[in-house]
Amino acid sequence: MKWLGRRHTIALGVIAIVLCALTGVAGMRVMTTYYLDQAEARGANTLGLAVTALRGQLARYENLPELVADHEAIKDLIVNPHDPDRVDTINRYLKAINQLLAASDIYVMLPDGMTIAASNYDQEAPFVGQNFSYRPYFQDALSGGQGRFFALGTTSLKRGYYFGAPIRVGPEIKGVVVFKMDIDSIEHTWSSREYEIVVTDPEGIIFMTGRRDWLFTAINPLTHERIARTELTRRYADAPLRELRINRAVTDQGHDLIKVPDPGGAREYLTVTEAMPEANWTVKVLLDTASARAQALTMVTSLVLLVGLGMMAAAVWLQRRGQLAERLQVQREAQELLERRVEERTADLAAVNALLKEEISEREMTERALRKTQSDLVQAGKLAALGQMSAALSHEFNQPLAAVRAYADNAAILIDRARVEEARDNISRISSLVERMASISRHLRNFARKPNQKLGPVLLDSVVADTLEIIAWRLQAAKAELLVNLGEAPLAVRAGSVRLQQVLVNILSNAADAVEGLDDRRIELNATRTGERIAIAVRDHGPGVPDAIAERIFDPFFSTKGVGRGLGLGLSISYNIVRDFGGTLTVEQHPEGGAVVTVELDAEALPDRPDLMEAAQ
Structure with missing residues (x-):
């Protein structure tokens, strides 16, 4: 079996080498053709845009010479070429037209080729006085045709x-108007x-190229005939002409390739050509083939690697196939052992799971008991506060009751004396006093009951008003100013x-205790909104919170008050209530003295209906 596997491996190696060689040779030819086709298509698009731009620029000036030649002032100058006033007028006219049309130069010539007026008359090298009779554009125009020439x-x-x-002056041709178009602006866009x-x-x-070193070079051999025709028209003045040494080649697929010498070595270009017969030009786009050949090489390399990897995968597959039976046997034995261990572990996990469920049940029961205890502590705190209020409330109720009795006795006497209006006023006063006592009783009843656990939008000014009704006796007893x-x-x-009201009652009661007996008995309650949170800060001007007890301030049954003045549950209960609201409760020392207790809660939209307020209680 091992010998057979070795033979297969050798055979696959030979096949892989042959396939890689074939893929490299054939693939390089196909991929090179493909990417050259793509490059040729891009070159055709670029060529079309370049030719369109050139034709548009030529069309812009094509009919302008005829319009200027038909101008009466131009004809008058041709008839009177030696009149200095007419020459000066036309010079200025041609300069204005030249600036307006953004041409290079405009000038007027006599039939002998002498220039008598030009737009550059005031420049260092004006055309006035120059003879251009050797130019084909002059000769063609003088013979009645349309002159065109690049030079x-x-x-x-x-x-x-x-x-x-x-x-034309009458039936005769008396001169020629010439427009010269600048081509530099087009050439700058070809980079x-x-x-x-x-x-x-x-x-x-x-004569036009983005490569300055190619300017005035010939891609065709400079024969004597070509040089003679060029010198006859003085197309390139005295500029030296030279041949651009290139090597041409045409692929089997018809791609026109040229190699041009370059300082870094010869560069190969794919050539796309289009003729412009109206200007007697030929426009070529030369695309560097290095990118196309690099792409082809990359693709062929990838294909060769894929073939090699495929053959390598086949060799590995054959090598591992012989090991598969042995591995399957080992896997079967391992699977049987694993199944036994899984069964054993499953039994252990089932037992552990039962214990966890039992522990979870116990924890849930403990949590419910803790919640009930917390609720009872909250209620105990409120009842303790109510107990502290009883003496002050007795006084609060005794005064209205004494007044009611006095008003009732007076009303009876006034009725006996037929003073009904005065008796009615006494009865109204009695009604007001009864309403006051009912309001105090209602606030105490709401404060004492167990609150609903549902949360919702609560108006802060309403809660503060109810809180002040309850805490007024304590503030009055401490002679505190809120x-x-x-x-x-x-x-x-x-x-x-209700629960927020209890928090504020606890905090304000502590503040009243802190300032009682001091010179500065002010207590400040401020509410501010920051983003989506609202902070309620209560500051007193008392001794503040010492650092030694700052960490224990929220512990249950911890109190700094004397015996009989509290259970030490106020801040602990308030802390848990605020946490249930999703807020925070903090106590800090104010830099100017005193303590600052801050309740921070989520802001809510103002409720639209009163029933929303009731649902949140």
Whole structure:
């Protein structure tokens, strides 16, 4: 079996080498053709845009010479070429037209080729006085045709395309108007790393290109005939001409390739060509083939690697196939052992799970007992507070009752004396006093009952008002001054109104205890909103919270008051109530003295109906 596996491995190695070689040779040819086709398509698009831009620029000036030649002032100048006033007028006119049309130059010539007016008359090298009779655009226009010619200016040494139109005075041609178009603006848009754009004249000489070192070079051999035709028209003035040494090749798929010498080595270009017969130009886009060949090489390399990996995978598969039976046997034995262990472990987990369920039940019962104890402690705290209130409330009720009795006796006497109006006033006073006692009783009853656990939007000013009804006796007993500032806009918090009222009663009671007997007995209650939270801060001007007890301030049954003045549950109960609301309760030492107790709760939208307030209680 091992010998057979070795034979298979050797055979697969030979096949892999052959397949990789075939893939490399054939794939390189196919992929190179594919990526060259893509490059040629991109070059065709670029070529179309370049030709369209050139034709648009030529069309912009094509008919302008005829319009200017038909101008009466131009004809008048041709008839009177030696009149200095007419020459000056036309010079200025041509300069204005040239600035308006953004042409290079505009000038007027006599039939002998002499220039008598030009838009550059006031520049360092004006055309006025120059003879351009050797230019084809002048000769064609003078013969009645439309003159067109590309050349390097012999005076300005600037490249341009010339349009010539005859000036007709009656049936005769008396002169020529010439427009020179600047091509530099088009050439500046051809800069790219992926391609080069060149424009050649009929002799194959490059006169437009983004590569400055290719300018005035010939891609065709510079024969004597071509040089003679070029010098006859002085197309390139005195600029030196040279051949661009290139090697041409055409692939089997028809791709036109050229190699051009470069300082870094010869570069290969794919050539896409289009002729412009109206200007007698040839436009070429040269695309660097390095990118296409690199892509082809990358793809072929990937294919060769895939083939190699595939054959390697086949070899590994054959090698491992012989080991599969042995592994299956080992796996079966291991699976049987695993199943036995799983059964044993499952039994253990089932026992542990039963114990966990029992423990969870016990913890749930303990938690329910703790919650009930907490609720009872809250109620005990409130009842303790009510017990402390009893003496003050006795006085609070005794005064209205004594007044009621006095008003009732007076009302009876007034009725006997037929003084009904005065008796009615006494009865109204009795009704007001009874309503006051009922209000106090109602607040105490609501405070003493066990609250609903549901949370909802609670109006802060309403809770503070109810709290003041309950705590007024304590503030009065301590002779404390309570300053309340809840802001200009109403605020609503997420809480239960009764439980929040109990928290405020506890905090204000502690503040009253802290300032009792001091010179400064002010207590400040402020509410502010920050983002989605509302902070209720109560500050007293007492001795504050010493650092030694700061960590124990919320512990149950911890109190700094004397015996019989509290159970030590107020802040502990308040802390748990606020935490149930999803808020925080903190006690801090104020920098100027005294303690600051802050309750921070989630802000709520103001309730639209009174029943929402009742549901939150």
